[in-house]
Amino acid sequence: MVTQSSDSIIIVGAGVIGLSVAWRLAGRGAHVTVFDKGKAGSGASHAAAGMLAACTELEPGEDWLLPLNRESQRLWPGFAAELESATGLSVGLRGEGTLHVALNADEQARLRHHFALQEKAGLPVEWLPAGEVRAREPLLASTSGAVWSPEDHQVDNRKLAAALRAAAIGAGVNLREDAAVERIVIENGRAAGVEVGGERHAASTVVLAAGAWSRGIGGLTPDIRPPVRPIKGQMLAVGMDAGNPLIRHVVWASGVYLVPRIDGRLIVGATAEERGFDDRLTAGGILSLLQNAWRALPGIEELPLIETWAGFRPGSRDDAPILGSGPVAGLVYATGHHRNGILLTPVTADIVSRFILDGEHDPLAAPFALERFHAHAA
Structure with a gap:
């Protein structure tokens, strides 16, 4: 039929x-x-x-992706406004930008190299000294500086x-x-x-x-x-006080990113694993996320764990x-x-x-x- x-x-x-x-x-x-x-x-x-991280996520050899990524980043405010107008539903678009932090001298050297790559690509990024990082996010661990990406925002994907x-x-x-x-x-x-x-x-x-x-x-x-293959990512969320969150910017650190939501959730991600469609959470995956998150944001250890999950990114060749x-x-x-x-x-x-x-x-x-x-x- x-x-x-x-x-x-x-x-x-x-x-x-x-x-x-x-x-x-x-x-x-x-x-x-x-x-x-x-x-x-x-x-x-x-x-x-x-995350809408066209600048932060730039990797060596990926310059050819930038025109598409940056154009979509440019479209996002209008797209979100149109969608919210059509439905009356918020998509949680936030415009605080992203901080990519270095927590020691070795990480600073690697981050400086990445910053040079971003500058060469003409991206709107800025190097912040440790004092300015602390002024923007006082509850972060001591840093050796950070790359500030003011156009890398976030939306609540759900x-x-x-x-x-x-x-x-x-x-x-x-x-x-x-x-x-x-x-x-x-x-x-x-x-x-x-x-x-x-x-x-x-x-x-x-x-x-x-x-x-x-x-x-x-x-x-x-x-x-x-x-296209599945690339497994394990993630978790902890609960912050929505009125007094530990951080307000998206924060990247070695081995982890932290994404604060308006409702107080703090998203912590993510592993990258070639495991097919195995959606089981592992002790090692969650442990690595928590350890790296704690290095960047020590106060996270006092927060309640509210959700853990795994998803599958669609990765092409x-x-x-x-x-x-x-x-x-x-x-x-x-x-x-x-x-x-x-x-x-x-x-x-x-x-x-x-x-x-x-x-x-x-x-x-x-x-x-x-x-x-x-x-x-x-």
């Missing part, structure tokens, strides 16, 4: 990427259905820390997922939760729909936005299967997103965002929706096509 119209758009995955693309498409009148194997926003979108779910439904998106896509149907050289529970759903376009699970969707031959069209007509990719899924939500939604509806190939997306992996293999 075949359901739906062949001119509809089906999105596989209801994380923040899939939901934001659906919202943009439906806002322009498209007929959109989103399928997810679980509840909307329950995967990496739920597990993330919500609130974001809830708001995008509401916005998508409000725009007319048909959201099908607890409905796992078994395979993407390819006929006559193009995507023709999906199969869910043995039932075929026809579509003119299928968007693959299933995060770390994208590679496992059936119906994809090796040349069109995205090379080069840890960069896979965006846009591929070898099969009608199959569009929006996956592989690795540690930047929350950051890249606005720009991904814009790029993918404009490609589907207008045929527009945004130059920002050009480096992130699936074909780059085929070129490397040739």
Whole structure:
């Protein structure tokens, strides 16, 4: 049995990427259905820390990611305001910026090297001496200085997922939760729909936005299967006094980051492990997070532990997103965002929706096509 119209758009995955693309498409009148194997926003979108850290997270050799990351960072204030206006729901966007601290001389040397890399890339960062770090965050441990990234903000990823779910439904998106896509149907050289529970759903376009699970969707031959794997991250949260929190900025230190929420939660993350879809928490993983957090913020030892969890970042072969069209007509990719899924939500939604509806190939997306992996293999 075949359901739906062949001119509809089906999105596989209801994380923040899939939901934001659906919202943009439906806002322009498209007929959109989103399928997810679980509840909307329950995967990496739920597990993330919500950092918008385009500057802090720059790594050697990743300059090619900066234009996309920085453009999405620029879009975030307007995107958040539009989403909040559409739904009446807050996404918890905070603008205090990020401090990347060094706690001893060795860490200072490494951080100075990283700071030089950021300056060379033209990023808006500043070196702060120890006294200024203490003035901004007096309860941090003694530091040897810090890199100040005033444009690296944060959003509450769980609130974001809830708001995008509401916005998508409000725009007319048909959201099908607890409905796992078994395979993407390819006929006559193009995507023709999906199969869910043995039932075929026809579509003119299928968007693959299933995060770390994208590679496992059936119906994809090796040349069109995205090379995406799960990268496990263990995390925890402690409870601060919301009216008198230990820290107000996002703080990075050796082996850990600390993300304070408006409601008093302090998010502590995250490990990076190649463990497949093993979601078990480990004593070593949690211990390392707590030890590194305590080194940076000694007062954390008095705080109640309120939650622990693990999630799966969708890492591609080069840890960069896979965006846009591929070898099969009608199959569009929006996956592989690795540690930047929350950051890249606005720009991904814009790029993918404009490609589907207008045929527009945004130059920002050009480096992130699936074909780059085929070129490397040739």
